[in-house]
Amino acid sequence: QVQLVESGGGLVQAGGSLRVSCAASGGTFSGYAMGWFRQALGKEREPVARISRLGTGTYYTDSVKGRFTISRDNAKNTVYLQMNSLKPEDTAVYYCAAGRSAQTMGVIPPDYWGQGTQVTVSS
Numbered sequence: 001q002v003q004l005v006e007s008g009g010g011l012v013q014a015g016g017s018l019r020v021s022c023a024a025s026g027g028t029f030s031g032y033a034m035g036w037f038r039q040a041l042g043k044e045r046e047p048v049a050r051i052s053r054l055g056t057g058t059y060y061t062d063s064v065k066g067r068f069t070i071s072r073d074n075a076k077n078t079v080y081l082q083m084n085s086l087k088p089e090d091t092a093v094y095y096c097a098a099g100r101s102a103q104t105m106g107v108i109p110p111d112y113w114g115q116g117t118q119v120t121v122s123s
Contacts, residue, residue, distance in 0.1 A: 001026050001027070001112075002024055002025070002026050002027035002032065002098050002111070002112040003024065003025045003026045003112075004022050004023070004024055004096045004097070004098060004112055004113065004114035004115075005022065005023050005025075005096075005114060005115070006020060006021065006022045006094065006095070006096050006114045006115065006116060006117040007020065007021050007022075007023070007117060008020040008021050008117060009094060009117030009118045009119045010118075010119070010120070011120045011121075011122060012086055012119075012120070012121055012122070013121070013122050014086060014087055014088055014121055014122065014123050015085060015086065016086050016121075017082070017083060017084045017085075017086065018083050018086060018119060019080055019081065019082045019083065020036070020080070020081045020083070020094055020117055020119065021078055021079070021080050021081075022034070022036075022078065022079045022080075022096030022114055023076075023077060023078050024077045024078070024079070024098065025077065027098075029074055029077040030053055030054070030074040031053065032053065032098040032099060032100075032111070032112075033050060033051065033052050033053055033098070033099050033100065033101050033102035033105055034050070034051050034070075034072055034079040034096065034097070034098055034099075034102075035047060035048075035049065035050040035051070035070075035096075035097045035098075035099065035102065035105045035106075035110060036048045036049045036050075036070060036079075036081045036094055036095070036096060036097070037094070037095045037097055038090075038092035038093065038094045038095065038119075039092055039093050039095070039116075040089075040091060040092040040093075041092075043092075045095070046061065047059075047061060047105065047106035048060070048061055048064055048068065048081070048094070049061070049064065049068055049069075049070035049081060050070065050102040050103075050105045050106065051070045051071070051072050051079065051102055052101075052102040052103075053102075054074070055071065055072050055074075057102055057103070058070055058102070059102055059103065059106070061106075063089075064083075064090075067083065067084050067085045067086075068081060068082065068083050068084070069081070069082040069084075070082075079096060081094065083119070086119075086121045087121060088121045088122070088123045089121075090119065090121050091119060091120050091121050092118075092119060093116040093117065093118050093119075094116060094117050094118075094119050095113055095114055095115075095116045096113070096114040097110035097112065097113050097114070098110055098111055098112040099111050099112075
């Protein structure tokens with residue numbers, strides 16, 4: 001059983017930056033692809049960024065390409081999401097997830113989810 005704990009959310013002005021982190025425990029971190037999803041109020045949860053087990057492959061939804069960067073540190077069992085040039089429409093609860101494949105995580109539900117961290121971007 002893998003436990004995921006997000007941190008680093010908060011309130012930021014439009015155009016600003018924020019980095020959220022997700023610490024994993026209870027499993028072999030490098031054995032999982034990792035992803036960040038988000039859910040805005042009244043909307044469905046959507047994939048934002050995904051990274052392969054060794055960090056060699058990354059995938060982004062179109063709306064965050066060029067602004068967000070996903071990375072991982074397998075020695076620290078942690079995955080990060082660096083968010084730059086934030087927009088009010090990025091406001092959402094951001095969830096960390098662990099799954100079998102970075103390529104399919106947006107289609108096949110991940111195996112494990114964190115509790116989420118709120119990111120609010122003010123205009």
